Amino acid sequence: MGKNSLLHLFWTFFKIGATTFGGGYAMLPIIKHEVVERNGWIKDEEFVDVVAVAQSVPGAVAVNSAIFIGFKVRGYVGAFASMLGAVLPSFIVILLIAAFFVEFTNYKIVAAAFAGIRPAVVALITAAVIRLGKPVVKTKYNLLLVCIFLLLAAVFDVHPILLILAGAGVGLVRHYRQNKKASEGDSA
Numbered sequence: 001m002g003k004n005s006l007l008h009l010f011w012t013f014f015k016i017g018a019t020t021f022g023g024g025y026a027m028l029p030i031i032k033h034e035v036v037e038r039n040g041w042i043k044d045e046e047f048v049d050v051v052a053v054a055q056s057v058p059g060a061v062a063v064n065s066a067i068f069i070g071f072k073v074r075g076y077v078g079a080f081a082s083m084l085g086a087v088l089p090s091f092i093v094i095l096l097i098a099a100f101f102v103e104f105t106n107y108k109i110v111a112a113a114f115a116g117i118r119p120a121v122v123a124l125i126t127a128a129v130i131r132l133g134k135p136v137v138k139t140k141y142n143l144l145l146v147c148i149f150l151l152l153a154a155v156f157d158v159h160p161i162l163l164i165l166a167g168a169g170v171g172l173v174r175h176y177r178q179n180k181k182a183s184e185g186d187s188a
Contacts, residue, residue: 003039006081009073014085028131054124063087070083
């Protein structure tokens with residue numbers, strides 16, 4: 001099974017989907033490990049862009065990331081194989097849970113297991129944020145932007161789409177100003 005084969009794409013995202021609890025953000029460190037470090041499908045900096053795009057479109061961030069990465073590796077069929085791999089484990093588990101839902105909710109051991117899983121999921125999400133932030137927060141300017149956007153998100157509950165659009169706007173304005181300064185410096 002070649003590194004860029006459809007089966008490998010499917011299997012990679014199937015393993016991620018089958019071994020990650022807590023949703024899309026909890027999957028990010030595992031996705032990053034598999035697609036950046038292990039398979040080299042994208043670079044570290046590209047992963048941050050993938051997450052930004054995946055979060056800004058409708059759907060689960062992990063599934064959107066799988067689709068984007070699968071498309072980059074093998075086009076439309078790669079996107080489908082990756083998406084199927086990411087979704088299938090949850091689909092199977094949900095079907096099983098739905099079939100036995102009444103029995104599951106009555107077991108204290110199940111509730112205890114999920115109570116223990118929740119802190120681990122928070123730790124995974126925090127680790128994902130730290131790993132995603134490292135390549136971004138290399139300048140004081142970017143650190144300031146991260147703090148501003150964090151404040152807007154956490155305190156003022158600004159919608160993620162608005163934050164992403166604002167970030168794009170800030171990036172475009174900064175790019176325009178830097179190019180303007182450079183062109184003024186060249187003409188002087």
